[in-house]
Amino acid sequence: MNIGFAPFLPWPILAALAVLTLGIAALAIYRRMRGSWIRALAAFALLAALANPVLMQEDRDQLSTIVPVIVDRSPSQETPERIKMTDDALAALKDRLAQFPRIEPRIVEVREPAESESPSTRLFAALSSATADVPPARVGGAIFLTDGQIHDIPGVNQPLGFDAPIHGLITGKPDEFDRRIEVVRAPRFGIVNDEDVQVVLRVVDDGKSPGGTAAVTVRMNGDEIATLQAAPGQDTPFSFKVPHAGNNVLEFAVAEVPGEVTPINNRTVQLIEGIRKNMRVLLVSGEPHAGERAWRNLLKSDAAVDLVHFTILRPPDKQDGTPINELSLIAFPTRELFVDKISSFDLIIFDRYQDRPNVLPTIYYDYMAQYVENGGALLVAAGPEHATGNSIALTPLSSVLPAEPTGQMIEKPFYPRLSEQGRKHPVTRGLDGSDTEPPHWGRWFRSVDVEKPQGQTVMVGADNHPLLVLNRVGQGRVAMLLSDQGWLWARGYEGGGPHVSLYRRIAHWLLKEPALEEEALTAHASGRTLEVTRQTIGDDPGPATVKAPSGKTQTIQLKQAQPGLYQAQKHMDEIGLYQITSGNLSTLVHVGAVDAPEFKAMISTTETLKPLAEKTKGLVTRVASSGGGVTVPPILPVRGAVRIADNQRLTIRMTDETVLKGVNNLPLFAGFAGLAALLFAFSAMWWREGR
Numbered sequence: 001m002n003i004g005f006a007p008f009l010p011w012p013i014l015a016a017l018a019v020l021t022l023g024i025a026a027l028a029i030y031r032r033m034r035g036s037w038i039r040a041l042a043a044f045a046l047l048a049a050l051a052n053p054v055l056m057q058e059d060r061d062q063l064s065t066i067v068p069v070i071v072d073r074s075p076s077q078e079t080p081e082r083i084k085m086t087d088d089a090l091a092a093l094k095d096r097l098a099q100f101p102r103i104e105p106r107i108v109e110v111r112e113p114a115e116s117e118s119p120s121t122r123l124f125a126a127l128s129s130a131t132a133d134v135p136p137a138r139v140g141g142a143i144f145l146t147d148g149q150i151h152d153i154p155g156v157n158q159p160l161g162f163d164a165p166i167h168g169l170i171t172g173k174p175d176e177f178d179r180r181i182e183v184v185r186a187p188r189f190g191i192v193n194d195e196d197v198q199v200v201l202r203v204v205d206d207g208k209s210p211g212g213t214a215a216v217t218v219r220m221n222g223d224e225i226a227t228l229q230a231a232p233g234q235d236t237p238f239s240f241k242v243p244h245a246g247n248n249v250l251e252f253a254v255a256e257v258p259g260e261v262t263p264i265n266n267r268t269v270q271l272i273e274g275i276r277k278n279m280r281v282l283l284v285s286g287e288p289h290a291g292e293r294a295w296r297n298l299l300k301s302d303a304a305v306d307l308v309h310f311t312i313l314r315p316p317d318k319q320d321g322t323p324i325n326e327l328s329l330i331a332f333p334t335r336e337l338f339v340d341k342i343s344s345f346d347l348i349i350f351d352r353y354q355d356r357p358n359v360l361p362t363i364y365y366d367y368m369a370q371y372v373e374n375g376g377a378l379l380v381a382a383g384p385e386h387a388t389g390n391s392i393a394l395t396p397l398s399s400v401l402p403a404e405p406t407g408q409m410i411e412k413p414f415y416p417r418l419s420e421q422g423r424k425h426p427v428t429r430g431l432d433g434s435d436t437e438p439p440h441w442g443r444w445f446r447s448v449d450v451e452k453p454q455g456q457t458v459m460v461g462a463d464n465h466p467l468l469v470l471n472r473v474g475q476g477r478v479a480m481l482l483s484d485q486g487w488l489w490a491r492g493y494e495g496g497g498p499h500v501s502l503y504r505r506i507a508h509w510l511l512k513e514p515a516l517e518e519e520a521l522t523a524h525a526s527g528r529t530l531e532v533t534r535q536t537i538g539d540d541p542g543p544a545t546v547k548a549p550s551g552k553t554q555t556i557q558l559k560q561a562q563p564g565l566y567q568a569q570k571h572m573d574e575i576g577l578y579q580i581t582s583g584n585l586s587t588l589v590h591v592g593a594v595d596a597p598e599f600k601a602m603i604s605t606t607e608t609l610k611p612l613a614e615k616t617k618g619l620v621t622r623v624a625s626s627g628g629g630v631t632v633p634p635i636l637p638v639r640g641a642v643r644i645a646d647n648q649r650l651t652i653r654m655t656d657e658t659v660l661k662g663v664n665n666l667p668l669f670a671g672f673a674g675l676a677a678l679l680f681a682f683s684a685m686w687w688r689e690g691r
Helices: 011-030 036-051 080-098 123-130 292-300 334-340 362-373 420-424 499-510 610-615 671-690
Strands: 002-005 053-062 065-072 103-110 142-146 166-170 177-185 189-191 197-207 214-220 223-230 235-240 246-254 267-275 279-285 305-311 347-351 377-381 405-414 444-450 456-460 466-473 476-481 520-526 529-535 544-547 553-556 559-562 565-571 576-582 585-591 620-622 635-639 650-654 658-667
Touching: 011 036, 065 080, 065 123, 065 650, 080 103, 080 142, 103 123, 123 142, 166 610, 177 246, 177 267, 197 214, 197 223, 197 246, 197 267, 214 235, 223 235, 246 585, 267 576, 267 585, 279 292, 292 305, 292 347, 292 499, 334 362, 362 377, 362 476, 377 499, 420 456, 444 466, 466 499, 476 499, 520 576, 520 585, 529 544, 529 576, 529 585
Parallel strands: 065 103, 065 142, 142 166, 166 620, 189 267, 279 305, 279 347, 347 377, 377 476, 635 650
Antiparallel strands: 002 053, 053 658, 177 197, 197 235, 214 223, 214 246, 246 267, 405 444, 456 466, 466 476, 520 529, 529 565, 544 553, 544 576, 559 565, 576 585
16 A cells, blocks of 8 residues: 555646745744744645545455476386376376465476487476566476486576476386497498498496396398497497498397386497499400490599400410510400409400400300309490300300390391380489480490390390390399490480490499399488388389387388389487388388487486485475385475475475556545545634634
8 A cells, every 4th residue: 555646737836836835834934923834734735635645555466376397208208117107196296286276387298399300308498488478486496207317407506597496206216227339439431342340339237237248239231240249338349341332231239138228229320331442344345346435435434443454356375476566455364364363353344255265265254154153243245246156155154144145136226225124123214315205315226136034124125125134143243235336325326325324323233232223122311201212123012111219110101203113201200210121121220310318318317406406495206106106295385485495395485476456546635535624724724813
């Protein structure tokens, strides 16, 4: 209750009248005029009436005390036991708070944002948002329902924005244990089949360790390659060779220990980009011809290719007296190339080569067949010589060749076309110019006729006769191009054609480039979006199965993007290692950051919140009870600042804040009261004058 004014005249005029009245009253009193005091009082009563004093009384309501309840729903809380414990504790806490009408709880459930790549538990950021619109004096405390794994706890001396207790209700059990594995050091790149690449891994036991060593299974691209024994807490090196170019998925899985919190962090992956060392190619041209330069120029233009090229101009037994400066080529070192060092070549190309026993003895073809079966790559670019009695198809090399010549040449112009398999095969799929009829490239004019070939015929020539045949033999691969006229594309005849792209794809397929596999399943993650690609030369592969880190499975429908190429994209809710399966193919991909803080520590703890709770006189306690249920401490409301921590109850500082509902005004000189005061003053003055 207080007094205000609502003057009838402006304050400057009232002030001037007051000064004038004061001066006249002072002068009258000084001269001892009769009734001067009574006249002064009457004048000041009149001035007070003109100032119109008002008695004001505020009508206020008590405000509620805000108590934020921050519920941790992060991935570390998503174990079945902790989910139930959190739900039960939250229900019990709501019942406790409902007993106090002046306490207004604000329940905030904190989940990992759907777009987050590196999940972490940020409960204090949620607390700041929950209290952003609340005056600090109204916050009575904050209660965290969590496992204690919080990654944004402020320092003890950092301001919270309010002066009230911080309480922690901790899920989980005090004797929890969890085993996880992490990669400490690993290179991003490695040379294919070169020196060993070393990765350093570490098995970590959080909580009470069971002791002993841990069995770690190592898989490369889904195939088990080693088993290690790792001592927990110590770095364990592992060396291996990068098997192929492109992405290589190295997986480490530590055996699950009975009783650990979760197996979700028992596996980790490391992506190693395989880089092929300079590819060694042996190009043997049977004779000089127009297409020889196309092969040589293509291979020489690639800095990653070490080319050894020989053109047969004379047999090695012709050691006559011809002057050296008249010879066009050195003697062919057949034994060194095809016996001693054949395994050092990544790819052997026979370009229009015909069998010449005096150049390559028959036994050498056996060595080449073994080279292919043991993992080597052979490309035969055939011409008219392949349809003669000197064809290499009539040597022991025939055991690895996918097509046998009929002895006839097909001499007629034709457009090379993709077969049905060729439209799906990654070697020929999408070649520039192949999407029109006729294809948007130049014609060829002859090809070698062959019997029904093995493997995949991906290109056909005149009358749908095979033109390009690909086949796997043992561990190696063979390709046959049944025409020597690819050089017409290189020369730009009738617009040319994609000879560079075609030749390179053939070579990389022969070298087992993963991107050119006929049947392949790959997966990539962009943020939380999983991208699955299925490559096949067969029919629709159907849906793919995705197994999440938690063990949940779901199917995703693959849609055809191109012939033989099926893709799908899907946003993933979980962070971690996913396994994708399609038919008999399987692959792994890690969604989100590999070193996400959320999975580095999964055991519950009371230690993280304890320093802040001690400073603010709060309580940190576990909700798990000995009987298997949950127990939530009672609420203790207090007035004023909290000076003493209570070890049994959750202290809440009750607010004294109120809200103004209205103001009641009572004019002091209004109505009969004001009129009576004025009449009394003037009557007293007249009475004094009458004496």
